[in-house]
Amino acid sequence: MQTGKRYLLTVDPRATIKDSRNQGYNFVATTEYASMDDLNYYDTDCEAHKKLKSTVKSLVEGPPLNLMLEV
Numbered sequence: 001m002q003t004g005k006r007y008l009l010t011v012d013p014r015a016t017i018k019d020s021r022n023q024g025y026n027f028v029a030t031t032e033y034a035s036m037d038d039l040n041y042y043d044t045d046c047e048a049h050k051k052l053k054s055t056v057k058s059l060v061e062g063p064p065l066n067l068m069l070e071v
Contacts, residue, residue, distance in 0.1 A: 007038035025065060039068075 013029040016022045033039040042049050 005034070007034050008032075008042055009034055023065075 008031060010032040011029060012031075013027070016026050016028055033042065
């Protein structure tokens with residue numbers, strides 16, 4: 001937690017269906033943050049996320065695809 005409040009509100013991981021439009025991606029995770037500042041904290045400063053990225057890096061071919069959506 002960044003300031004004692006939750007900054008990562010939801011995580012929804014799931015496998016994709018077999019379809020050519022997936023461009024080779026077979027797993028997706030949708031995450032929701034309380035604010036853009038919280039997303040930036042998670043992406044650059046969160047120790048748990050740093051550990052996750054270092055663990056998964058060797059398991060992933062090519063860079064992950066990140067899409068930012070504002071709701």
